[in-house]
Amino acid sequence: MTARTIIIGAGMGGLACAARLASAGHDVTVLEKEGWAGGKARQVAIDGAMVDAGPTVFTLRDVFDDIFQTAGRDLDDYVTVRPAEVLARHAWDADGQLDLFADPERSEDAIGAFAGGDAARGYCAFRKEAARIYGILENSMLRASKVSWPLPLMWRIGLWRVGDLLAIRPYESMWKVLGEHFADQRLRQLFARYSTYCGSSPFSTPATLMLIAHVEARGVWLIEGGMSAMADALRRLAEEKGARIRFGAKVSRIEVDRGRAWAVTLNTGERIAADAVVANADPAALADGRFGQAASGAVNAPRAKNRSLSAMVWLAHARTSGFPLSRHNVMFSPDYPREFAEIRDGRPPADPSVYVCAQDRDANGGPAPRGRERLQIIVNAPANGDTHSYTQQEMEQCTTAMMRSCARAGLMLEDPLPHSLATPNTFEGLFPSTGGALYGRASHGWAASFLRQGTRTRIAGLYCAGGSTHPGAGVPMAALSGGLAATAVAQDLALMRRFHKVVMPGGMSTQSATTGSTA
Incomplete structure (x- = not known):
């Protein structure tokens, strides 16, 4: 029997997860409480015109x-x-x-005309530093599974690459380091704005986040x-590959038995069995009991002071x-x-x-x-x-x-x-x-990236995806989180199948909660 995955939420992370799992042959159902696909990527009618109301x-x-x-x-x-x-x-x-x-050369010329030759040279130096930080972290952190402390990240980067470890500058604020590049406070302010792309203050965000400027420069x-068209494209792709997407389907409870998520219950009372559940929602909603008390211990409860x-x-x-x-x-x-x-x-x-x-x-x-x-x-x-x-x-x-x-x-x-x-x-x-x-948790302080919720939770079979989870905020990062969730689900379900094939035939067994029927 094909393993069943329930994805709660049709935001970018959930849609990306659904498309990847369905493409790999998984049985996928996406449950979305609203009437549109895309989560924050939505449209609102204003004076007869449809206006994009989310990321742009x-x-x-x-x-x-x-x-x-x-x-x-x-x-x-x-x-x-x-x-x-x-x-x-x-x-x-x-x-x-x-x-x-x-074209970075056009930007350099424009900055020179705006603020002088020193500013143009400062921009070149800033651009190189931002590109280097991105290059160091792209495959070791941004597109990889979450690490919970600096040492594993250091192993990924390479302990012998001491220069790279120092180059990401996690202990200095973005505002401070930008002052090294730009004497003109207008330019310092311009490039500090990139901290707000992850919902954070440039005065508290590590200079590491200068990499966001390089992402945009690429x-x-x-x-x-608009962005809702991209969400619709992901929806169509997922459905073409076999995923089912249900709108107006609000999950009220994630069912947990013997430490494993095995079903979800809708606010209508309908129960749907699952071998894996992906919560494409802010982890705060999980911790706050929005999906039932049994699932609330899956993640740490974030403090309001740490919000983006x-x-x-x-x-x-x-x-x-x-x-x-x-x-x-x-x-x-x-x-x-x-x-x-x-x-x-x-x-x-x-x-x-x-x-x-x-x-x-x-x-x-x-x-x-x-x-x-x-x-x-x-x-x-x-x-x-x-x-x-x-x-x-x-x-x-x-x-x-x-x-x-x-x-x-x-x-x-x-x-x-x-x-x-x-x-x-x-x-x-x-x-x-x-x-x-x-944007989930604010990226304030050197440890913020390590404290962001990762793909796996404390409850087996329950995963997180979306812009509030690793690797962070923004449309592409939410999609990457969906890919990480799809990989984790596929790996864990494959291990579970191998486990049952080896263990269950050899002796006494009981029915697994994950094989329960849909009520």
Whole structure:
């Protein structure tokens, strides 16, 4: 009998896991409580237009190419993806802007024109250091199973490579090390922003995370239809290979017997037997008993103080003027330390940096859209959605502060702004037990990567996947986590089958809980 795997959640990690397992011939069912595939990669209707409401920056395309190639398919047959020439457009005031390009020489020239020759040389040095860190950790950590302490990582890298061990700079903050490369505080702020890609403060994040800048420098890709189109491509691939995906199927309990997960129960009372269960959910939900008390001991209960950032997210369909928007745009605050201090103190920043994804703009040039355009506007916020209820007055104050920051950079938004605002309360509702944290555990301190939840849990047959588990936040990392979960499931089920073949025929045996029928 084919082993049965239940995947809870059709986020990127769950879909990647389903596609890989189904491609290998496993019996896979994905249970998703919402009505869409993609998890955070969702769309919301605003003023008659569908606006991407989740992640917008697509990097490490090779991760997805591999999923499709392993299934005997080609990603380009499922979704239209093309490289972006402009990675992002940045501004601090209305007097100028700075673009970073896919071509590093163009970026170097742009930085030199913006801040001088020393800044251009600092960028070259920074780029080399970020690339080296990525090269050291790519196969030893980012694409490999989690290690729980530095010594195993040192073994993977190679104890004789002392220079590489020191080069990842885990004991220095990103902000401090960036100061070695950039005297111009605007550039220091620009490259510090990459810490927010994993929901963290550059003042607390290890300089190791400078590797994120190299990930983006390797290429940003534009997806026709947005990130939800990529989620739909993974869904179709998984279903073509035999996986079943059920929407509106909320798991209320993971059944555990004799230390092993063996079934799940839906809120309707339906019970589905399984030989393996993959929780594509924030580990906090597991620890908090959202899937039953029996499964709550599978992972460590995270502390609220260790949560990553949440966000205030405006989904708008509005007219714009002034600033020449590209696809990805950042308007920086004049006081970065104050911004993160306010978030640390539990309140949205009064004078925030603002990210604007102009979804109808082409990063490779072209005319501006006529009339209204689709916008996703993000301001970092504390993950307090389970302890603080944002009032209408607070939301209006946040909207005013966001529009003021945009105007400082020259971007004028239609006023009043036709929009829907998602707060940390919204994200706590979508992703319970997180407080609205969008990236799991914050990457603060040298040990953060070792403390992130790994693929396997304390309960046999129960696994974790998603952007809150190893190797970390972001769409490609979530997909990698799904691949790690698929590998672990396949390995463990193969061992279980061999164990039963050797042991059970030789003497007295009892029915395994994993062979129970579906009720």
